[in-house]
Amino acid sequence: MNQDIRKEGALKSWLFLVLLALIWGSSFILIKRGLLVFSPGEVGAYRIVSAGLVLVPLSVSKLKNLNRRQVGNLIIVGFVGSFIPAFLFAKAQTQLSSSLTGVLNALTPLCVVMVGAVFFKSRITRRNAFGLLIAFIGVGILITVREGGGLGTFAQINAYAFLVLLATLCYGINLNIIKYWFVALKPVEITAISLLMVLPLASLYLFLFTDFSFKLVHVEGGYLAAGYITILGVVGTAIALILFNILVKIATPVFASSVTYLIPIVAVLWGVWDGEVLLMGHYIGISVVIFGVWIGNRNARARITNSNIENK
Template identity: 75%
Template sequence: MSSNQNSPRDIQAEGALKAWGFLIVLALIWGSSFILIKRGLEIFSPGEVGAFRIVTAGMVLLPLSLPRLKTLNRRQVQNLIIVGLVGSFIPAFLFAKAQTQLSSSLTGVFNAMTPLFVVVIGALFFSARITKRNTVGLIIAFMGVALLLIVKEDSIFGTFADINSYAFFVLLACACYGVNLNIIKYRFVELKPVAITAISLLMVLPAASIYLFAFTDFSFKLTQVEGAVEAASYITLLGVVGTALALILFNVMVKVATPVFASSVTYFIPIVAILWGLLDGEVLLIGHYFGIVAVILGVWIGNKK
């Protein structure tokens, strides 16, 4: 073997390094999504934040979506509309609404429930098998969620009367993601993930655009309200980088690593979200940390192969 050729061990190490690089970048991108939503909400309404996020993501992916439209059949178009709604459109609005009364750090923690919702939705509606490990993970994670919902400032835990109901917007978004990923798994064997996301965003782009520019004050705020341009830039970053670019990076990571390794990004996103929240002055109480550990532990157990 010549000196300028890489050995199999070197190639394997290089692949592992790339995989970890993608994992770290994705965790930083997706973990930062919640602080970007928070910044957008300083000027814009939840509806405006959600719609503009979809518009920016859909527009930047037009070069990938438009050329593929002519290859689709009617059934694929119908399924892609559903994917666009439950995978992007509805969650974008739910997350923005949730963060009007929920910290960005805790929103990031609740978002970690997505893999378990994938399991539950798959078992309920797609004849997927749910294992004992899945069940144990679900119980632990939902106990963590319950703890996070009843934490009070004057005691470690409050009562269910103290529940912050806005957390349910995030859980509903996670359920939407669960439906979305199962539809992709069972109904889109023939389409690649990048194409699915790009075209599904195209399907909901007109609705988001019409709502944003015809039924909200977004355009007025953007031109007349101080700080609106900066807030819009945060949402643009959220749509372009947090949705479009992150999707491409995730699919590249799946190719250079494994799906199991790629799914481990779920455990790092809450950490990044919490760090951003703490840097922004958000306060986490002792009870929050108990709940956070339980959620992440439950997701790890339930998602472990």
């Protein structure tokens, strides 16, 4: 009986893991579709608005239990964990393919380690440092690949890749803040309330300082592009967050974090399906980045257990 429960728990964990990889790996092609009509600022702002609105029922009810310090910290989380990255990813994809953006996003776990070591005095192992070095070598290859297939010079670097790196750095800061500054609140509550904190700013910018409403109605494909961004915000942020926390509960946080390795694969497959051209240098860089992320997190992965199954 106990063995059957373990098998059922393992199967459910893998199903959730694959589903999350499909959702988050598809985020970059959805951004690309949104950019066909809307500007990067409009895509980023509407992504926050759609995600924030769908989580309002969860966030508003928790506000009365927060003190002033928690509110201030949640505003910071809202900006570095959602608001700023949403704009950075949209801007980056004006000059980067969705597949390469998805691969660069895989650096997030290593940014978590690096930020934790520098600002929060957490321990960084030699393996973590080695993984970081390998991954950044892969990034260097990706951002210097030229159309002919060779590598370019420093002057030929695609600077938009640094916007993605900055976004992953924001994620690294955000996850460390959540880990070290919040104890009482659950991750889903933190994300819902932090999105509520930045929802008014995103809404004001979107509807008062952009042409989003005009494009939505008058530009061909406006409603379709908005639909893609709505899926990005509602499914890729709100629903995926809930699924991720369920996965953490039924498996382990370490197992859940392994979705990082699957997201780039899904992003690349979407990109190739959409006609994006990847050169040999890109494939080499992608392999080096994923290998570096795997090396940097190998110790953690070795500690995966089935300890949560007994708590069901």
